Amino acid sequence: MRTLLKGVPHALAQPVCDALLGEGIESRVVRPFTSFAGYGPTPPAEIVILNDDETTRALSVAAECVLALASQPAAEAEIDLSKLPPALRVACPACERALDPRLAQDGTIACACGARHDAIELIVNQHGPEALESCTESLESSGESPTLMHATVKCVHCGYELEGLARRGICPECGKDYDKAVCVLHPYLAAEFKK
Ligand SMILES: [Zn+2]
Ligand SMILES: [Zn+2]
Numbered sequence: 001m002r003t004l005l006k007g008v009p010h011a012l013a014q015p016v017c018d019a020l021l022g023e024g025i026e027s028r029v030v031r032p033f034t035s036f037a038g039y040g041p042t043p044p045a046e047i048v049i050l051n052d053d054e055t056t057r058a059l060s061v062a063a064e065c066v067l068a069l070a071s072q073p074a075a076e077a078e079i080d081l082s083k084l085p086p087a088l089r090v091a092c093p094a095c096e097r098a099l100d101p102r103l104a105q106d107g108t109i110a111c112a113c114g115a116r117h118d119a120i121e122l123i124v125n126q127h128g129p130e131a132l133e134s135c136t137e138s139l140e141s142s143g144e145s146p147t148l149m150h151a152t153v154k155c156v157h158c159g160y161e162l163e164g165l166a167r168r169g170i171c172p173e174c175g176k177d178y179d180k181a182v183c184v185l186h187p188y189l190a191a192e193f194k195k
Contacts (some may be wrong), residue, residue, distance in 0.1 A: 003030075004058055005047040005188040012066060012188075013045035019065035025058050026050040059193070060148070060167075063181035067151050079135045081107070081119055088131065090122040153183040 004027070008016065013029045020027040030046040049058050081104050089098040094115035101109060104119035111117070123131050152163040160173035168179045182193060 001048055001050050002052045002055060003046050003048050003190045004055070005062065005185060006190050007044040008047055008188045009044055012069060013047060015069060016062050016065045017047055019061050020047075020049065020058055023057070023061045025054045025061065027058065059179075059181045059185060063148060063184040066184050067148070079120060079132060081135060083135045084123075084131075085134060088123070088127065090117075090119075090126050093117065093122070148180045148184075151180055151184065153180050156183050156186050 005016070017027050017029045027047055027049045030048055032043055032046070047062070049055065081102055084102050086102070088101060090101050090109070091097070092099055092109075092111040092113060092115055095111060095113040097111055097113065099109050099111055099117075099122075101119045101123055103109065107119050109117050109119045109122065120132065148167045152161055154161055155171040155174060155176070155178050157171060157176045157178070158174035160171055162171065162178060162180060162183065165172075165180075167181070168177070170176070171178050182189065
């Protein structure tokens with residue numbers, strides 16, 4: 001058993017714990033004992049996990065949950081149309097010209113006939129959802145969390161915004177190792193995880 005997070009605000013503690021349980025990670029919300037139980041604001045909680053081996057995954061799940069609660073954009077940015085097979089074309093529903101969906105701007109394809117279409121909608125309608133696999137494949141195969149990949153979090157060492165960078169890496173500003181999950185959770189991390 002290990003304390004994963006400390007001083008977690010009431011509003012975060014239970015959702016994070018639920019997210020961990022949802023991923024099969026046994027966890028509990030622990031509230032420090034207070035002699036004035038029932039009075040004043042609910043004290044911040046600790047989150048413990050029962051199996052130490054799951055720490056890395058638990059940090060990742062907890063970070064994603066915290067990000068989701070902060071309503072960071074995620075799902076929209078997960079499809080990278082530039083990774084479509086170069087030969088893939090969709091037909092303009094208005095004039096039937098063949099269009100290259102990789103040229104879509106902000107997800108919209110403009111046809112020479114003047115019509116504009118949602119690129120993902122055309123691909124799914126004409127080629128099925130599996131045609132988008134290549135656009136998300138690299139994230140999945142590398143085990144990266146799309147939410148964390150696209151999250152704008154600050155380097156815990158220097159405050160640099162790590163936008164669009166990998167889940168883990170070297171901060172381009174200060175040159176130290178970063179882990180976005182740790183950055184997100186930093187205010188609540190148990191001391192042993194803070195470097
Ligand atoms: Zn057209
Ligand atoms: Zn830095």
